Amino acid sequence: AQSVTQLGSHVSVSEGALVLLRCNYSSSVPPYLFWYVQYPNQGLQLLLKYTSAATLVKGINGFEAEFKKSETSFHLTKPSAHMSDAAEYFCAVTLNTGGFKTIFGAGTRLFVKA
Amino acid sequence: EPEVTQTPSHQVTQMGQEVILRCVPISNHLYFYWYRQILGQKVEFLVSFYNNEISEKSEIFDDQFSVERPDGSNFTLKIRSTKLEDSAMYFCASSLQDTDTQYFGPGTRLTVL
Numbered sequence: 584a585q586s587v588t589q590l591g592s593h594v595s596v597s598e599g600a601l602v603l604l605r606c607n608y609s610s611s612v613p614p615y616l617f618w619y620v621q622y623p624n625q626g627l628q629l630l631l632k633y634t635s636a637a638t639l640v641k642g643i644n645g646f647e648a649e650f651k652k653s654e655t656s657f658h659l660t661k662p663s664a665h666m667s668d669a670a671e672y673f674c675a676v677t678l679n680t681g682g683f684k685t686i687f688g689a690g691t692r693l694f695v696k697a
Numbered sequence: 698e699p700e701v702t703q704t705p706s707h708q709v710t711q712m713g714q715e716v717i718l719r720c721v722p723i724s725n726h727l728y729f730y731w732y733r734q735i736l737g738q739k740v741e742f743l744v745s746f747y748n749n750e751i752s753e754k755s756e757i758f759d760d761q762f763s764v765e766r767p768d769g770s771n772f773t774l775k776i777r778s779t780k781l782e783d784s785a786m787y788f789c790a791s792s793l794q795d796t797d798t799q800y801f802g803p804g805t806r807l808t809v810l
Binding site for chain 2: 627687690
């Protein structure tokens with residue numbers, strides 16, 4: 584069965600520290616992978632996506648993610664956290680199972696301490 | 698920049714009533730989606746729609762739900778007889794291609810009393 588697992592429902596970092604948000608997926612077909620960010624009381628905004636081109640993907644706001652097929656992972660990183668990065672982050676996978684379906688992970692809430 | 702819009706932003710209804718949530722996708726997009734997010738929980742896929750028919754749906758999308766693109770611009774989600782557990786934020790999204798980036802609307806908060 585296809586699934587997306589985000590390790591850690593809450594992650595807390597200090598301002599200026601490395602951000603690492605983990606995502607693992609399970610899929611029997613080649614996946615298309617996405618990271619979305621959700622600020623309080625707002626919709627979902629795309630950070631970055633992987634669609635079978637370069638395995639290291641750069642997104643907005645200094646975020647990047649690396650697709651590792653052997654580890655079935657798509658972890659999100661940012662070298663230096665900013666207070667404005669505090670939000671909920673969702674990893675998602677789009678699969679072609681006859682029709683296209685997107686499955687979201689449970690989300691990781693990022694806290695940034697001053 | 699084009700964006701997906703949704704109306705209303707907040708809908709309050711009585712249990713058993715029908716509701717229609719409306720979305721205007723980005724104009725040249727071909728694929729349309731509905732998701733829901735129960736408060737504090739993850740975003741759940743409901744249905745995808747292409748070429749005037751449902752292409753994929755989840756187990757959540759039972760006979761109480763239906764979608765329609767009535768006029769070439771709007772994309773609606775109808776819940777025939779709402780239940781308390783239908784209370785959630787409902788997001789519409791659209792994309793140009795099926796594996797392309799999905800652009801999300803701001804959501805409609807549905808509260809069933």
